[in-house]
Amino acid sequence: xxxxxxxxxxxxxxxxxxxxxxxxxxxxxxxxxxxxxxxxxxxxxxxxxxxxxxxxxxxxxxxxxxxxxxxxxxxxxxxxxxxxxxxxxxxxxxxxxxxxxxxxxxxxxxxxxxxxxxxxxxxxxxxxxxxxxxxxxxxxxxxxxxxxxxxxxxxxxxxxxxxxxxxxxxxxxxxxxxxxxxxxxxxxxxxxxxxxxxxxxxxxxxxxxxxxxxxxxxxxxxxxxxxxxxxxxxxxxxxxxxxxxxxxxxxxxxxxxxxxxxxxxxxxxxxxxxxxxxxxxxx
Amino acid sequence: xxxxxxxxxxxxxxxxxxxxxxxxxxxxxxxxxxxxxxxxxxxxxxxxxxxxxxxxxxxxxxxxxxxxxxxxxxxxxxxxxxxxxxxxxxxxxxxxxxxxxxxxxxxxxxxxxxxxxxxxxxxxxxxxxxxxxxxxxxxxxxxxxxxxxxxxxxxxxxxxxxxxxxxxxxxxxxxxxxxxxxxxxxxxxxxxxxxxxxxxxxxxxxxxxxxxxxxxxxxxxxxxxxxxxxxxxxxxxxxxxxxxxxxxxxxxxxxxxxxxxx
Numbered sequence: 001x002x003x004x005x006x007x008x009x010x011x012x013x014x015x016x017x018x019x020x021x022x023x024x025x026x027x028x029x030x031x032x033x034x035x036x037x038x039x040x041x042x043x044x045x046x047x048x049x050x051x052x053x054x055x056x057x058x059x060x061x062x063x064x065x066x067x068x069x070x071x072x073x074x075x076x077x078x079x080x081x082x083x084x085x086x087x088x089x090x091x092x093x094x095x096x097x098x099x100x101x102x103x104x105x106x107x108x109x110x111x112x113x114x115x116x117x118x119x120x121x122x123x124x125x126x127x128x129x130x131x132x133x134x135x136x137x138x139x140x141x142x143x144x145x146x147x148x149x150x151x152x153x154x155x156x157x158x159x160x161x162x163x164x165x166x167x168x169x170x171x172x173x174x175x176x177x178x179x180x181x182x183x184x185x186x187x188x189x190x191x192x193x194x195x196x197x198x199x200x201x202x203x204x205x206x207x208x209x210x211x212x213x214x215x216x217x218x219x220x221x222x223x224x225x226x227x228x229x230x231x232x233x234x235x236x237x238x239x240x241x242x243x244x245x246x247x248x249x250x251x252x253x254x255x256x257x258x259x260x261x262x263x264x265x266x267x268x269x270x271x272x273x274x275x276x277x278x279x280x281x282x283x
Numbered sequence: 284x285x286x287x288x289x290x291x292x293x294x295x296x297x298x299x300x301x302x303x304x305x306x307x308x309x310x311x312x313x314x315x316x317x318x319x320x321x322x323x324x325x326x327x328x329x330x331x332x333x334x335x336x337x338x339x340x341x342x343x344x345x346x347x348x349x350x351x352x353x354x355x356x357x358x359x360x361x362x363x364x365x366x367x368x369x370x371x372x373x374x375x376x377x378x379x380x381x382x383x384x385x386x387x388x389x390x391x392x393x394x395x396x397x398x399x400x401x402x403x404x405x406x407x408x409x410x411x412x413x414x415x416x417x418x419x420x421x422x423x424x425x426x427x428x429x430x431x432x433x434x435x436x437x438x439x440x441x442x443x444x445x446x447x448x449x450x451x452x453x454x455x456x457x458x459x460x461x462x463x464x465x466x467x468x469x470x471x472x473x474x475x476x477x478x479x480x481x482x483x484x485x486x487x488x489x490x491x492x493x494x495x496x497x498x499x500x501x502x503x504x505x506x507x508x509x510x511x512x513x514x515x516x517x518x519x520x521x522x523x524x525x526x527x528x529x530x531x532x533x534x535x536x537x538x539x540x541x542x543x544x545x
Contacts, residue, residue, distance in 0.1 A: 007359045014356035014375055014419050022378050022386045022412045029389025039392060084286055098524060099287050105516040107473035109490055113497050113509040114293025117300060122308045124296050130309030138308055159293060213380065220382030222476045227497055237384055241476070244388055259385035270380040274373055 026263055033256035040249045049253035059258070061233035069150050069225065069235055070218040073157035078211045080158065081165035082203070086195075088166075089173045100163035108160060112224045115156045119144040145228055152228040161214045168210040169203050177202040209276045216269035220262055236262050297513075300506035320507030331492060331511070337403065338472055338488040342515075344407055345471040346464040349414040350422075353463055354456070356415075357422020362431065372423075376416050383412040387477050394481060401485040409477045414467040421466065425459035465519050472515055 034045045053059040103111065118124045126141035135141050144151040177199050184198045222237040229235060234242065236258055243255035300306070304315030324331045360372060378386070387409050391400070399405030433455065437447045453460075475490040482488070489512050496505040 003363065004365070007363055007365055010355035010359035011371065012355075013352040014415055015371075017352055017411050017415050018375055018378065021390065021408060022381075022383065023374075024393075025383075025386030025388075025390035025412075026381075027389070028393060029385060032389065032392070088286065098520070099290050101520050101524070102290055102517070105469055105520050106513050107469075107490070107516060109473070109475060109493055109497070110297075110509045110513045110516075111293055113493070113505055114297050116497075117296035117502060117506065118293060124311075127309045127311050131311055159289075163290070216380040220380070220384070222382070222384050226476075227494065237382060240388065241384070256389065259388055263381045263385045266381045267377065270377055271373065273380065274369075274376070278369070 026260070029256045029259045029263070033253050033260050035253045037249070037252060040252075042250070042253075049257035053254055053257055053261075058233065059239070062236050062239045065150070065233050066219060066235040069153055069157075070215050072150075073154050073161065073218045074211050074215040076154065076158050077161040077165055077214055078207060080162045081210075082169055082207065084162065085166045085169035085173055085203075086199075089170060089178075100167050103160050103163045104167075106160075108156070108221070108223050109227070111160050112152075112156045112227050115159060116145055116152055116228060119152055119155060146230040148230070150225070150229060153225050156224050156228065157214075157218050161218070165207070165210040165214060168206045172203045172206040173199070175202075205276060209273055212269055212273040212276065216266045216273070219269070220266050294513075296502075297506045297509050300502045301510055303503055317503075320503045323504050324507050324511055330487060331489075331508070334487050334489045334492050335511070337486060338490075341403060341407055341410060341478075341486075341488065342468045342471040345410045345414055346468040348407070349411055349418040349467040350460055350464045352411070352415050353418025353420075353422050353467075354460065356419040357424075357426050357459075358452075360419065361423040361426025362429065375419050378412050379416045383409070384476055384480070386412065387480055391480060400481055401483045403482075403486055405481045406478050406486045406488075409481050410471045410474055413474070413477075414470050417466045417470065418463040421463040422456065422459055425456050429455060462523070465523060469516060469519055472512075 033049050035042055035048055036045050037043075116123070120126070121138040121141045121143060126135065126138055129135045129141055144155070146152075180198050180202065181194050184194045189198070220237055222241065225235045226238050226241075229238065233239070240255045240258040240262065243251045243258065246252075246255075299313060301320040302316050302318070303313035304317035304319070306313035306315075323329055327333075356375065360368065360375075390409075394400045394405050399408065429452075433451050434447050437451045438444075442450070473490070474488075475494060478486060478488050479491065479494075482491075484491070489508070493505070493508040493512050496508050499505070
């Protein structure tokens, strides 16, 4: 059997699954976003749905909220992860493996429920504040769920994603960085100099790659904002889902157009990530 | 220590609420304890056991199927050099970052026409979208490290291609297969929105119950369900740390989205 044929046969099942169920779904979403919906008598192909969402304030608010939630979650997770990795790099690998793996494997819904019971106005945090005499009643505690600043959502993402970024950073810290740092120390570099000129350049590609993944993921994720977010504005995937479930079937092209925009943006992040990962592999 | 405490923090109210009888504000601990949450989980009338079985059934089938699909893909991507490999990798990895919710909404209408909505089969199919990229990439990392020398020896000794695969390649890839299967299971287990969209409320898996409880107002039931929902993740972690140690090389950890379960 020729090796090209063999490779094609080996790849076929995966390509069929992704090609039909994923790419096929996206193509169907694209077609429907263009207003082609024969099932409900819409056969005119046009860009009305895109025109509508791009000129609509609601969509813009959703987009801004989504970028804000994804950006804040990614930023906070990344900073905390780098700090945690720098602190923990000398400790045993086994403990940090257990501690870090737990949030990674626990489903988002569990994390969201747990965090909400910590930060809600009758949650552990509020009870602690009351115990310390800081607040009298539950309503004195700041509203961190269904709130303007999406604090509950961001906290859940930070809890879930920080360990993931930290593991990537730890991996690169335990590799080349440690050796190079010893060399720098021997040559008389101070702690800050060692971090800024030696450690940081080595770990920064890993940091960028991991935060790209976190940003793209939190940009397109549904469950946590659906559970802990307020009703308006909603983040983009939730907006798409609400439009999709609208009784008025003519809202469907709008839902699909939002899906296509989400897919296009996250695909750009994916391409950027793969570029980085490839360069990392070479370096 | 601080890190461990922060990681454990969300589980504190979950455990306390699960066993809480009466717990008024602003008490730091419940005034009374109760097994109401546990009884709720075990009472067949509440459908928790049925939902757990559905989640297990879908999760195990998804794990088996996505390993069966990901293993050959990993052989092709990790074991051989060929043109356009970068593009194919990009394509296969895409559902990790492009949310499968977008494609699933698009394919929903087709699934309705094919009678796949409201069925376990339909839910199984859409769960493959987020799992196959992971199994493929985990298997790729396994085959990148294998040089194929053992296979050559087997072939020289007269083994056929199937014999070689069964007796040489597969045993060598076994730890990778286990990790990939575990990952696929956990991803499927954690799915909420894909199941809701395609299952249409008729395929009731555990997250369906958890979500409706979380939208309600009974923290005891919600916490009990959340803990039950977290059990496989914790078990998987224990198993992985115990038996799959050799695979946890620093280099492989967390790379290419490995180690990221949604």
